[in-house]
Amino acid sequence: MFVFLSLDKTQAQSFSYDLQSAALSFDYSTLSNFTTPRTIPKAFTLNIRNSNRGKYNIFCKIVSNSNENFGNIPLNLFSIKVNSANFTITSSYYNSTILGLSDVLVGNVTGRARKTDTIFYDLILNPLSFDFGPDNYNYSFIFTVTEY
Secondary structure, eight states: OOOOOOOOTTTOOOOEEEEEOOOOOOOOOSHHHHHSOEEEEEEEEEEEEOOSSOOEEEEEEEEEOSSOOGGGSOTTSEEEEEEEESSOOOGGGGSOEEOOSSOEEEEEEOSOTTOEEEEEEEEEEOOOOTTSOOSOOOEEEEEEEEEO
16 A cells, blocks of 8 residues: 655644753842842743744743752742743733743744744742741743644
């Protein structure tokens, strides 16, 4: 049996992304660290190669890499916001969004057919309560990009 499959270039679509970030390290060593938010500018760079659809959502969540129970860790520890992009993105994403244990929408893009998009995100370190125990904690920031 012989099967022939023909793909038209206009129907073939590719969509991919990559995330760039240096290892982030920070501490809470002064009183102001516990009471004032701090921002790490352009902590994450997201490069997205669009398909013909040009419609996608960007989600982010945090995961503890420490053997810590999140019951001891405040859920509003980190926020994220758009610093800049190489295209016009909705202004609401320039406001900070608190990250949690489940996906949070941090970007929605429409109408970007056949483009390479670059989005820079700031990481905001929110103030901690004084009840948070001293230790070393490790986190992963998980980004998911879904085309629709």
